[in-house]
Each structure stands twice: as structure tokens, then as C-alpha cells.
Amino acid sequence: MDADDRRSTRLAAYDRLRGQRPHLFANPPDAAFDIVFDRTTQDQVADADAERLRADGIPEEYGDIGVLYEDPYILVVRDAVDFGSYGRRAYFRVLKTSAGAAAAVLPMLPDGRIALVRHFRHSTRQWHWEIPRGFGTTDHSGEQTATRELAEELGVTANELELLGKLDTDSGMSVSGDEIYLARLDEIPPAPSAEAVAEGIDEIRLVTAAELEEMVTTGELTDSFTLAAYAFARARGLLR
Numbered sequence: 001m002d003a004d005d006r007r008s009t010r011l012a013a014y015d016r017l018r019g020q021r022p023h024l025f026a027n028p029p030d031a032a033f034d035i036v037f038d039r040t041t042q043d044q045v046a047d048a049d050a051e052r053l054r055a056d057g058i059p060e061e062y063g064d065i066g067v068l069y070e071d072p073y074i075l076v077v078r079d080a081v082d083f084g085s086y087g088r089r090a091y092f093r094v095l096k097t098s099a100g101a102a103a104a105v106l107p108m109l110p111d112g113r114i115a116l117v118r119h120f121r122h123s124t125r126q127w128h129w130e131i132p133r134g135f136g137t138t139d140h141s142g143e144q145t146a147t148r149e150l151a152e153e154l155g156v157t158a159n160e161l162e163l164l165g166k167l168d169t170d171s172g173m174s175v176s177g178d179e180i181y182l183a184r185l186d187e188i189p190p191a192p193s194a195e196a197v198a199e200g201i202d203e204i205r206l207v208t209a210a211e212l213e214e215m216v217t218t219g220e221l222t223d224s225f226t227l228a229a230y231a232f233a234r235a236r237g238l239l240r
Contacts, residue, residue, distance in 0.1 A: 003050075003060070003061075006061060006064065007043070007046060007064050007065070007066065009066075010064050010065070010066030010067050010068060011039070011042065011065065011066040012066075013066060013067035013070070014065070014066035014067050014077065017067060017075070017077070018037075020099070021099055024095065024175060025037075025079075033081050033082060033083045033084065034081065034082045035079045035080065035081055035082075036079075036080045036081065036082050036088060037080075041080055041082075041088060042065040042066075042080045043065075044088070045065060045080040045088055045089060045090050046063050046064050046065050046080075046090070048063075049062075049063025049090055050063045063078075063090065064078060065078050065079065065080050065090060066078065068092075070097060071097065072097055073096070073097055073098075073135055074094055074095065074096065074097055075094070075095045075096070075097050076092065076093075076094055076095075077092065077093045077094075077095055078090050078091070078092045078093075079091050079092075079093070092173075093173065093174060093175065094170075094173055094174040095174060095175055096135065096136070096174075096175075096176070098135065098136050098137050098138050099136075099138055100135075100136030100137045100138045100139065100140050100141075100145070101136040101140070101141060101142030101145060101177070101178070101179050102133070102134065102135050102136045102142070102145060102176065102178040102179070103133065103134065103136065103142040103143070103145035103146040103149065103178065103179045103180070103181060104131055104132065104133035104146075104149075104167075104178060104179075104180050104181070104225035104226070104228075104229060105131060105132050105133070105146040105149060105150055105158075105161070105180075105181040105182070105183045105229075106131050106164070106180070106181065106182050106183065106226075106229040106230075106232075106233055107131065107132065107150060107154060107156070107158070107183045107185050107189070108182060108183065108184055108185065108238075109185050109188065109206065110184075110185075110186070112208065112209060112239070112240045113206045113207060113208055114131075114206070114207050114208075114209070114212055114239075115131075115154060115185070115189050115204055115205070115206055116129045116130065116131060116204070116205045116206075116207060116212075116221075116226070117129075117130060117131070117132060117153055117154070117192070117196075117201045117203070117204055117205075118201065118202055118203040118204075118205065119153075119199075119200055119201050120200035120201075120202070121200070122200075128221075128222065128223050129205065129215065129220065129221050129223065129226070130221075130223035130225065130226045131223075131225060131226045131229055132146075132149040132150055132152070132153040132154060133149055133178075133225050134148065134149040134152070142163070142179035142181070143161055143163075143179075143181070145179075146158075146161055146179070146181040146183065147161070150183055152195065152196065152199075153192075153196055153199075153201055154189040154204065155189055155190050155192075155193055155196070156185055156187055156189050156190075158183035158184060158185060159184055159185070159186050160183070160184040161181050161182070161183050161184075162181060162182040162184075163179060163180070163181055164180045164181060164182050164229065164232035164233060164236065165179075165180050165228070165232045166178065166179055166180065167179075167180055167224070167225065167228045169224055169225070178225070180225065180228055180229050180232055182229075182232075182233060182238060188206070189204050191204070192204060209239035209240055212230060212239070213230075213239075216230060
């Protein structure tokens with residue numbers, strides 16, 4: 001595939017995404033900078049980046065505009081953006097492939113203790129204490145995603161789910177809108193299932209609100225979803 005065909009393929013995928021999820025490409029009246037959609041400008045931005053990348057010994061295709069990468073979970077998109085007096089340059093974003101709501105869920109027992117899982121994450125190559133979470137699917141609501149993750153990671157169901165708020169995990173790079181829930185449980189979670197262990201979960205820990213706060217202040221707990229859930233629950237007076 002030559003450069004023109006490659007760029008056309010990536011821009012065709014980009015235009016399909018625009019049609020499916022137009023809110024991700026909006027240029028509101030008060031925007032600080034605008035996405036540019038005409039092909040001539042997109043090619044000019046890509047050409048400028050290709051020249052710079054070639055000079056640095058980097059594949060020029062990394063400078064294309066459009067959908068550069070896609071798998072069942074994420075999309076990597078590169079937009080041509082007009083920065084006004086600063087010119088037109090590329091800006092990349094990491095988006096969720098599915099338009100469905102991703103969700104994280106804070107599991108709480110009747111006595112107020114919180115269930116955390118110890119999860120090994122490939123991205124950091126470290127173990128993290130965190131709450132259950134997962135990607136959404138197009139046909140599932142955030143509540144359904146939260147229910148699924150409770151079953152998969154903790155082996156329990158909630159007798160009540162409450163939406164605490166929404167989280168943009170990295171507004172400088174991605175568009176998330178992940179939903180954060182509180183789940184009220186009737187039962188203590190069992191030991192991790194074989195399926196959970198295969199996904200990198202090896203321990204479930206029940207902590208009081210005071211112990212959870214200590215994990216936050218000492219830096220033992222660093223997962224952004226769990227920190228957001230803690231902040232939401234604390235602000236609502238739900239931790240005791």
C-alpha cells in the first residue's frame with residue numbers, strides 16, 4: 001500500500017467514526033482550537049510531520065491523520081487542528097472503541113468495609129490495589145458493565161447500585177466519561193476465581209474507611225478509578 005492509499009484508508013475510518021460519534025469531533029463556538037476536516041489541510045499537516053519524522057529516522061506513517069490504530073478496546077486517532085496564530089498541527093487522542101459506558105464500582109459491605117482487589121497491570125508491570133472495573137460494550141449500560149465486573153472480579157452481585165459520578169481518566173489524551181458506581185453487597189466476596197486469577201487478580205482485601213484513607217495518604221493506593229470512587233464517596237458522606 002502506497003502512502004496515498006494508506007492515508008485514504010485511515011481517513012475513511014476517521015470519517016466513519018465522525019459519522020458514528022459526532023460529539024467527539026465537535027467544534028463548539030467557544031473552543032480554544034478547532035479540528036480541521038478538509039483533506040487538503042489534513043494532507044498538509046501529515047506532509048509536514050512526515051518530513052520531520054523522516055529526518056529523525058522515524059517511519060513517516062506515524063504522522064498520518066486519521067485512525068492510526070484500532071483493537072476491541074481502544075482507538076488511536078490523529079486530528080488536524082487549527083491553533084490560530086500558532087498554525088495547524090496534529091493532535092492525537094486515545095478513544096474507547098465501544099460507545100458503551102465503561103464502569104468502575106466501589107463495593108461496600110453492610111458494615112461499611114470496602115472490597116479491593118489486588119490486580120497486576122501490564123501497563124505499569126506492577127500490582128495495584130483497586131476496585132473492579134471494565135470496558136463497556138455498545139449494547140450495555142454503565143450499570144450493566146458494573147454488574148458484570150462485580151461478578152467477574154469479586155464473584156458477587158449487588159443488591160443496590162448507585163451512580164456516584166463520571167470520570168475522564170486523562171483529559172489531555174483521551175475521552176472517557178467512565179461511570180463510577182457504589183455497590184452495596186450482602187455477602188463477603190469469596191477467594192478469587194480461576195478466571196479472576198487468570199486476569200491477574202490474586203487477592204481480595206476488605207478495608208474500613210479509615211484503612212482506605214490511610215492507603216490513599218501513604219501512596220499504597222494509586223489507581224485513578226479507585227481514587228475517584230473514594231473522592232465521590234467521601235464527598236457524599238458515604239464512607240463510615
